Amino acid sequence: MAGAKKSDSASxxxxxxxxxxxxDQQIGFFLRQANQRHVAIFSALMGDRLTTTQWAALTKLRxxxxxxxxxxxxxxxxxxxTIKGVVDRLVARGYVATAPDPQDGRRLILSLTGEGEAAIARNIKTAIAVxxxxxxxxxxxxxxxxxxLLRKIC
Amino acid sequence: MAGAKKSDSASxxxxxxxxxxxxDQQIGFFLRQANQRHVAIFSALMGDRLTTTQWAALTKLRxxxxxxxxxxxxxxxxxxxTIKGVVDRLVARGYVATAPDPQDGRRLILSLTGEGEAAIARNIKTAIAVxxxxxxxxxxxxxxxxxxLLRKIC
DNA sequence: TGATATTCATTCGTATACAAACGATATGCG
DNA sequence: CGCATATCGTTTGTATACGAATGAATATCA
Incomplete structure (x- = not known):
């Protein structure tokens, strides 16, 4: 009884x-740090003050x-x-347009504006560089x- | 001059x-998602309402x-x-104690309290499970x- | 049909994350 | 010593990130 592998469960x-x-040797620490470095590179290279999430929303919306x-x-x-905040800021910048869905009164239909398209075209090469x-x-x-490996743990 | 590899720079x-x-095939997207999943697992398993960063600060301070x-x-x-906010919350919980540095008037010396030590001991197995x-x-x-690979890109 | 469940968008509260500016304190060097 | 520089901690502002609650609209199914 004494000396069991696990003591009193979690006490x-x-x-x-x-x-x-x-x-700092746990996977969580590496994931957080690697993501931090990526975001830093993105911020340094990307123009138009675009953030990683804003860029993701823009290009996925496209x-x-x-x-x-x-x-x-x-x-x-x-x-x-989170997506609401991101979309709100993109709308405020004129990159995204919103419209009510005629078929579904709950939905908010999103689409890219010309400026949104232009912002993507203007920064796509930078995104690849990031x-x-x-x-x-x-x-x-x-x-x-x-x-x-990352795909497997997502 | 026409037909150069890069058109008008970044236009x-x-x-x-x-x-x-x-x-969603870029490394940044995977890093963000993998980190999200890790944080979700951490939140689900860890007790005492500890966050990943609070746990990192506690154990590193130890x-x-x-x-x-x-x-x-x-x-x-x-x-x-960021660390200020994290430390403030750990102090508010009684996990961390602060004291002025007699040698350096700018520094704030941090140390674990007994409760802080206990919180680590209580959750260390869960952290390993995370x-x-x-x-x-x-x-x-x-x-x-x-x-x-993550270590290399940090 | 009508009650129930689901989905959508919003809002609130809390917690990172970081740039930038600030005052206080130390340190370096001439 | 005195000044330039650097470091430390704080604060403000902006931007994710998510749990939880809410109200409106839709879908499901007995």
Missing amino acids: QAPASDLEAYKV EIQPTSQNQLGRDTAMDVA TDDTLSPLTSGERMMLIE | QAPASDLEAYKV EIQPTSQNQLGRDTAMDVA TDDTLSPLTSGERMMLIE
């Missing part, structure tokens, strides 16, 4: 765990427009509250491997 | 780029205490403004590979 922890655990706000959020992995810069420490094979 | 983009570019607020921020990859859950879709070899 106490053996000193070994305390000693061995290092936050693919699937016209669509509803929540649908755009789902396709860009954003919460309903991806390339972020992956620059890796070989071509490593890049594919990283993408594949 | 226009070829249609090929516009067609080929998919946000390693290097006593230390200054900005130093803790550097060691946990947090901005000075890492394991996040990496559960991967084999042991893939996990090491992912960590290594």
Whole structure:
């Protein structure tokens, strides 16, 4: 009975765990830091004060427009509250237009404006450069491997 | 002069780029999503309403205490403004104690309280489980590979 | 049809995340 | 010593990020 592998479920922890655990070697720490570096590269290169999420919303909207706000959020992995803020700012800039859905009174139909299209065209090469810069420490094979591993844990 | 590889610097983009570019296949999108999933797993498993950054600050402080607020921020990859908010909330909970540095009037010395130590001990096993859950879709070899690739792009 | 459930968008509250500006304090060097 | 520089912590403003609650509109199904 004594010396079992797990003590009283989650009440106490053996000193070994305390000693061995290092936050900065956990996957979560690396994911957070890697994302931070990517966002920093994006901010440094991208023009028009566009953020990563704004860019994601813009380019995804280009693919699937016209669509509803929540649908755009789902396709860009954003919460309903988050996508609303992003869309609001894009609308305020004149990049996105909104209209009520005649078929569904709940929906808010989104579409790109000419300015929105132009903003994408103006920055598309930079966006590609951001991806390339972020992956620059890796070989071509490593890049594919990283993408594949990240895809698996998403 | 006409037909150069890059048109007027950053003004226009070829249609090929516009067609080929998919946000949800870029490294930034995967990093953001993978981090989101990790945070979701952390929130679901971890007790005491601890966030990922609060946990990082607590456990790192345990390693290097006593230390200054900005130093803790550097060691946990947090901005000075960010670490301040995190520390403030940990202090409000009684997990962290602050004291002025007798040697340096600018510094705020941080250390763990007994409650802070207890919170770590109480949740350390869960933290390990969070890492394991996040990496559960991967084999042991893939996990090491992912960590290594992320380390390279940090 | 009518009650129930679902979806959509909004709002509120909390928590990162970071740029920028600020005052206070230390440190460096001539 | 005195000044330029750097560091520390704080504050403000903007932008994600998400849980939770809400009201309006739609869908489902007994």
